[in-house]
Amino acid sequence: MVFSTPIFLFCFLVLTLLVYYVVPRRFRNLVLLCASLLFYYWGEQAYVVIMFLSTAIDFTHGLLVERCKKRDNDRGARLAVASSILFNLALLFFFKYWDFIAGSLQAMGLTFMPVLNIHLPIGISFYTFQTMSYTIDVYRGDARAQRSILNFGTFVTLFPQLIAGPIIKYKDLGDQIDSRDASTEKFASGVQIFMVGLAKKLLIANNVGMLWDSYKAMAPADLTVAGAWLGVLAFTFQIYFDFSGYSDMATGLGRMLGFEFLPNFNYPYISKSITEFWRRWHISLSTWFREYLYIPLGGNRCSKARWMFNLLVVWTATGIWHGASWNYLLWGLYFFCLLMAEKFFLLKLLEKAPALVRHLYTLFFVVVSWAIFAIEDFGHLTAYLKVMFGLGSVPLADGALVYYLTGYLPILCAAALASTPLGITVYQKLPRRAAQVSGAVLILAGLVLCTAYLVDGTYNPFLYFRF
C-alpha cells in the first residue's frame, strides 16, 4: 500500500489510529505489527514471508550476539553479526541484483546464471538496511538486544517507514519501540508534517512529474535544447518533492503514533557545494553508509590511497543501492568524482567565489546528475545529454516548449520557492495568533486539495520500486 491513495488515508489510517488509541497501551505494538503486516501484504502478498523471516532471523541473531558478548566470546559475536549481515545481503542480492548480474553476464556470453525475472519486493532496500543495523548496534553496544519478538517485529515492519524510508537505525528507535509517549501536541505536529508531505507528493511532485514524463517519452530527435533542460529540471523537482514528501509523511505518521524519526532531507537544493548537498540529501542513507561501511573500512584515518578507495566503495554502493542498473552505478561514480575534486581543490576555490556562483555550480551538477539517474537506457541517456549540451542537432526551442513552459511556470516557481526554507521562516516570524489561524487554514485547504488530487489520481507513480 502507498500513502498517497484514498484507501490508505480514508480507510487504513482511520482504522489503524482508531484501534491503536482504543486498545490498552500494552497492546499498541501488537496493533502496529498487525497493521504493518496488512500494509505490506496489501501490495506484495506472498513476499510478506520476508517480513516473518527477517524478524525471526535477526531477532535470534541479536540474542546470540548479546549472549556471546556476555561470555566475552568476541569471535562468536562477530560470527553472529557476520551471519546476520550475510542473510540480509543475500536477501537483497537475490531479489534486487540477481537478474541484473545474470542479464549482464549473458550479454557477455556467460550463461551459468539464469535470468529468473524476479519481482522486486517493495521497500527491500530500506528494510534490509534497517534490520542490518540491529545486530551491528547490539554488537557495538549502541543498543540492547530486543527481548520481545513482538516488539522486534514491530521495528522490522513499522509501516510509516517500511517502503520508502527514512532508514531508521535500531539504536535510534529501539527505546521508542519499548515505550513511547503519545500526546496531542505530538499528534498535531505529526498532522502538520504529514500534510506537508502529502501536499509535496500530490500537488507538486505528481504535477511536475507529468512534465518530465512528456519529455522522457519524446524521441531524442523531437527534443529541443531548452526542452531537455526543462524536462530534467522537472525531474529535479519531482524526485525531491516525491522523496522528501514520503519522508515527511513517514515522520508525520510516526509522530501520530508517538515515534520520533530523525530528519531525512534538509533543503538540499540550497547547498553551495556537492559535499554540502550530500549532507542535506537523503540523510538517513548517507549516515547509514558512513556508520556501517565507510568508518569500518577505515574512514579517512588511513593512507590517502586507502581513503580514496574507501570513498569509491561507498559511492559505488550508494549508486547501486538506488537500483540494479548501470546508470545508477554511473550516477554514484559521478558523485564520487565530484566529491574527490571538491576535497582536493574545488572547495578551496569555491570558498573564494560569490554565493551565487557556488549555488549555480551545485545546482548545475545536481540537475545533470538527475538526467543520469532518471534515464536507465544508455543509448537514450547519451542522446538526451547530447541534446542538453547542444550536440543533438535539434532546435533550441519549439511550440511544445512554449506550451509546457507557460502551463507549468506557476507550479515550477512554487516548487523552487518550496525548495528553500523561505516558507517556514516567514511562518515562524508570524505573530502566534496569525500563525495558528493560517496553520489551521492551510491544513484544511491542503486536505481538500489533496483529496481532490487523490480521487482523480490519473497520475500517481511510486518512484522507488527500483530502490
Place this chain on the structure above:
Amino acid sequence: MTKKYSIVLTALFCAFIGGIFLVSLLLPKKEFSQLENRYLQKPPELSLESLTDGQFMEDAEDYVSDHIAGRDFWVAAKAWSERLSGKRENNGVYFAKDDTLINRVDTPDPDKLDRDMSYVDALAGNVSVPVYFGLIPTAAAIWSDKLPAGAPTADELAIIDRLYFSTGANTVDVAGALASHKEEPIYYRTDHHWTSLGAFYGANALLEAMGMEPLDLNNYEKATVTDDFNGTIFSSSGVRWVKPDQIDTYVPGDGVKVTSYFTGQPQEGSLYVDSYLEVKDKYSYFLGGRQPLCVIETEHTDAPKVLIVRDSYSDSLAPFLTERFSEIHLFDPRDNLTSVKSYVEEHDIDAVAVLYSFSNFASDKNLFLLGR
C-alpha cells in the same frame, strides 16, 4: 504548540479523514456515474484466490476511490485547481478556445496503422464491389487553432495523407471537407463526435468520392432537439465550467425503416431515439448507439445499397445517406464477427465504405476481421 491549538489541529484532521470514511461507508452506492459516463467499480469479491493474487486489493482501491463521498465534487475541484494553477489541460483534455474541450491525440504506433491498412486493402481485394476508405480527423486536427498555443497532439492530417497514399481502396477526403468548413460548429464542444453539420460535410465527401450527386444544405431545416448535452469529453475532463452543447438534426426521421440488432436479433429501430435525450449519453439519440448491425431501408428503392464499416461517427452520418441509397447497412466489426465479404455477397451490396474516426482507427483491435 499550545495544547488548545494542538487539539484543534488533531480534531480537524481526524474529523476530515474519519468523516469521509464514515460518510462514504454509510452513503448508498451508485452503480453508474452519470457525470463521468462510466460504470463504477463493484464491491471487491472476497475469496482466497483474490486475496493471494492481489485482485481483491486492486478492486478495493478502485472501489474506495470510485465511491468516496462527494466524488463528483472532488473531480471538479481538481480540474478547477489545475486551471487556476495555469495548466491548460486536465486528464488529457485541452481547455481550448470558445468554451471547447478537445481530447489530446497521441501519435499512434505506425506499425499498428500499417497492419490495419493491410486489412482494409485485403477487403478491397476480396470483394467485387468498390471499397471506399475514409478517416475522420478529430477536432484536435481540424480545430488546431483553438488549442492552447503549441499544445502537442498527433499530426493527424499528415498521417492520414500517408495512409491514403499507400492504400488500394478509394479514399474519401473527409479531412479536406471538414477543414474548409472549420469556422462552423462541425464538432461538439464537450464531446468527441462531429455534429450533424460535420456529418453532413462528411456525407458529401463520401458521395463525391463515389461520383454521386452531393446534397444541398438549403434543402434541410435544422431542428435543435436538445441544448443540454454534456458529452464524453465533459465527463473525462472533470471540467464543469463550459456550457452544454446542443444537438441538431437536419433529416426528418420518418419514411425509413430501421432494423437494429442490438442483441443480434432484429428489432424495429429508428433514426432518432428520443429516450436518449433524457439521459446523460445523448449522442446515442442517433440510431440508439453502438450495435453490431443496423439496416436502414429507404423509399429510394432503385438507388444503390451501401455497407458502412462503422464507428459511432456514422450514427449521425447515416440520416444524410438515406437520400442517396436504398439500403444502408451499418456494420461494426467490434461486435460483429461475420465476414464482411460474405455479408456483401449475401445482401447484394453495391459499395463498401470503411469510415472511421482517426482515434478509433488507431485504437481498434478488431479491424483484422475486414480481411476475412
